[in-house]
Amino acid sequence: MIAGHLQEKKGLYYIVLNCKDEFGKRKPKWIPTGLSVKGNKKKAEALLLEARQNFVETPKVSGEPPENVETSDDVEEEQLLFADFLLQWLEMMKHQVEFTTYVAYYNVIHNRVAPYFREKNIFLNDLQPKHIQDFYNHVLTERGVTPNTVIHYHANIRKALQYAYKTEMISANPADKVERPKKNAFVGSFYDSTEMNKLFAAVKGDPVELAVILGAFYGLRRSEVVGLKWNAINFQNRTLTIQHTVVPVFFQGEQMVVEKDRAKNKASHRTLPLVPAFEDLLLRIREQQKQDQTLYKSSYCKEFQDYVYLDKLGQRIKAGYITQHFTMLLAKQNLRRIRFHDLRHSCASLLLANGVSMKEIQEWLGHSNFSTTANTYAHLEYSAKVTSAHAMSQCLKF
Numbered sequence: 001m002i003a004g005h006l007q008e009k010k011g012l013y014y015i016v017l018n019c020k021d022e023f024g025k026r027k028p029k030w031i032p033t034g035l036s037v038k039g040n041k042k043k044a045e046a047l048l049l050e051a052r053q054n055f056v057e058t059p060k061v062s063g064e065p066p067e068n069v070e071t072s073d074d075v076e077e078e079q080l081l082f083a084d085f086l087l088q089w090l091e092m093m094k095h096q097v098e099f100t101t102y103v104a105y106y107n108v109i110h111n112r113v114a115p116y117f118r119e120k121n122i123f124l125n126d127l128q129p130k131h132i133q134d135f136y137n138h139v140l141t142e143r144g145v146t147p148n149t150v151i152h153y154h155a156n157i158r159k160a161l162q163y164a165y166k167t168e169m170i171s172a173n174p175a176d177k178v179e180r181p182k183k184n185a186f187v188g189s190f191y192d193s194t195e196m197n198k199l200f201a202a203v204k205g206d207p208v209e210l211a212v213i214l215g216a217f218y219g220l221r222r223s224e225v226v227g228l229k230w231n232a233i234n235f236q237n238r239t240l241t242i243q244h245t246v247v248p249v250f251f252q253g254e255q256m257v258v259e260k261d262r263a264k265n266k267a268s269h270r271t272l273p274l275v276p277a278f279e280d281l282l283l284r285i286r287e288q289q290k291q292d293q294t295l296y297k298s299s300y301c302k303e304f305q306d307y308v309y310l311d312k313l314g315q316r317i318k319a320g321y322i323t324q325h326f327t328m329l330l331a332k333q334n335l336r337r338i339r340f341h342d343l344r345h346s347c348a349s350l351l352l353a354n355g356v357s358m359k360e361i362q363e364w365l366g367h368s369n370f371s372t373t374a375n376t377y378a379h380l381e382y383s384a385k386v387t388s389a390h391a392m393s394q395c396l397k398f
Contacts, residue, residue, distance in 0.1 A: 005167030
């Protein structure tokens with residue numbers, strides 16, 4: 001069965017078969033499917049399989065792409081630059097992953113990976129593990145990126161090359177033989193209970209008060225704080241449910257906001273108890289929003305009325321505002337500087353210090369798996385060590 005893959009052009013799927021001419025040179029044959037990219041991936045894959053199974057190779061095969069299709073990138077596969085292949089793969093991924101994931105891929109490939117390999121003029125079929133290793137060394141030593149960032153680069157490169165391998169564009173995945181840098185050890189900053197109580201006192205009545213309580217007490221992420229809606233608050237049962245997020249992304253030179261009616265992952269969708277102090281704060285906020293709407297009348301924005309965290313004119317609070325204002329507040333109050341996300345870590349450390357199990361903390365924070373919680377906070381689990389020390393003291397006397 002002949003090798004082949006799907007290619008996207010102008011919103012349509014095309015089948016590209018890896019044919020050869022009479023001299024044994026590759027001459028890809030393009031076959032239009034007539035299917036639009038959106039919602040037709042499985043149908044296109046079925047047509048690809050059928051074309052691969054039924055195609056009978058002839059001595060001469062046209063390598064020209066279909067009419068009215070741009071040909072700037074349609075070069076023979078052995079002449080395809082690795083940088084161009086990455087851009088083609090990226091275009092395909094646009095319709096297979098969430099937009100926030102696609103933006104992450106896009107920024108890495110367009111800003112770092114593709115420019116480097118385009119300058120090196122390396123073709124897909126000539127790509128060796130050493131080329132990728134040299135790229136990692138380059139960004140580590142000359143660009144000053146962290147090992148964790150390089151690990152993200154590697155994940156993108158390997159995923160793209162794995163597609164090339166599966167579609168038989170290359171005979172092996174060179175990224176599999178590359179040594180990744182050692183991951184940075186995570187060292188978070190934490191507030192203890194004394195510092196946390198000072199912080200709570202300092203934010204009373206401040207615009208960032210809601211964010212601090214949600215981050216420190218409930219361990220919410222920024223996207224979850226901004227995305228909290230009134231329909232997630234059940235005052236009768238005294239619960240709040242994390243089910244909507246608002247994520248800022250930087251894409252093609254513009255700042256954008258992505259709203260999602262779900263949390264970061266399945267485990268992040270969680271219901272937490274509504275404690276009396278926070279319930280009182282929410283009731284005050286709801287009353288204040290009613291007063292602001294009456295006061296500012298037509299100037300009041302009604303687009304975000306479903307959201308809890310708004311400014312006086314009804315505009316939804318931006319994630320960047322929380323980060324910036326939180327840093328300014330700490331400096332003004334002479335409190336130790338930490339990141340806003342460190343409130344989430346402080347929440348976990350205080351739970352551990354008060355005997356809450358790792359499993360319960362995983363559920364409270366909404367981690368996707370237990371290992372994330374354990375790997376991040378295992379060094380803080382002091383209560384378990386005290387229990388172990390006591391057990392040893394009972395059986396060993398010295």
